[in-house]
Amino acid sequence: MxxxxxxxxxxxxxxxxxxxxxxxxxxxxxRAGKASPIMLKSVMVNYYGASTPLSQVANVNTLDAHTLTVQPWEKSMIQEIEKGIQNANLGFNPMNNGESIIINVPVLxxxxxxxxxxxxxxxxxxxxxxxxxxxxxxxxxxxxxxxxxxxxxxxxxxxxxxxxxxxxxxxxxxxxxxxxxxxx
CATH class of the missing domain: 1.10.132.20 (Ribosome-recycling factor)
Structure with a gap:
């Protein structure tokens, strides 16, 4: 040829x-009903005046099939991360326990x-x-x-x-x- x-x-x-x-x-x-850190990849956080991806200011992990945890590297960022998750309009309701943020992923x-x-x-x-x-x-x-x-x-x-x-x-x-x- x-x-x-x-x-x-x-x-x-x-x-x-x-x-x-x-x-x-x-x-x-x-997403297919299972919690995954990828679900939060679009979340942007105000990090000292700069819009920064969540993955650059915190660790995102899955606790179980329906729960995500966000562990900020700086405790002072918890409020900003919580605000960023709500502003991303993903339908999640983040809960702040003072040290980390817990997100329950609703069943579809x-x-x-x-x-x-x-x-x-x-x-x-x-x-x-x-x-x-x-x-x-x-x-x-x-x-x-x-x-x-x-x-x-x-x-x-x-x-x-x-x-x-x-x-x-x-x-x-x-x-x-x-x-x-x-x-x-």
Whole structure:
């Protein structure tokens, strides 16, 4: 096979695998009823006048499946951390015990679970759109190459096979995430 064609196929496969990696990352942001320190990664805290990520001013751990603990490195930061968690609008009610902050993660309602599944489906569709865009770019690159019509057609078939393969991977990830979300 022509090395120019192989280069196009390799680069499109790399782009498609990046779409899968991004989808996996986005799926970690969708909580499925279990407490996880990742849930607080968007929380910003006023640290001596500067807006700072929570992870840079405190340790965040899971106590059990429904409880998060936030242990500030400086006791004076407890009020600011509590305020930051409330301002992040995550639906959590932090409790301050003087030394750390405890957050009870509420059990998901059926309606909320359905909303999370819709969110997961939307993210999956975005990943598929990205994969199809990668296919389009690869096919355009193949058309620019100075190769025979037969070679180009065969390469386009290979690109379509990659597209089908990665779309199937997206579907598998979605199925797993849906089961995880809907499991009570």
């Amino acid at each position: 022509n090395e120019e064609i192989q280069f196009v196929l390799d680069s499109v496969e790399e782009q498609m695998s990046k779409a899968i990696s991004h989808l996996e990352y986005e799926f970690t942001n969708i 309602t059926e309606e909320r679970r359905r909303d999370l599944v819709k969110q997961a489906k939307a993210l999956s569709e975005l990943a598929k759109v990205s994969i199809r865009n990668d296919r389009k770019e690869a096919n355009n690159e193949l058309k620019k190459l100075d190769i025979s019509e037969d070679l180009r057609k065969n390469a386009e078939v290979d690109v379509q096979e990659l597209t089908d393969k990665y779309s199937k991977i997206v579907d598998e990830h979605l199925k797993i995430k849906e089961e995880e979300i809907m499991k009570v």
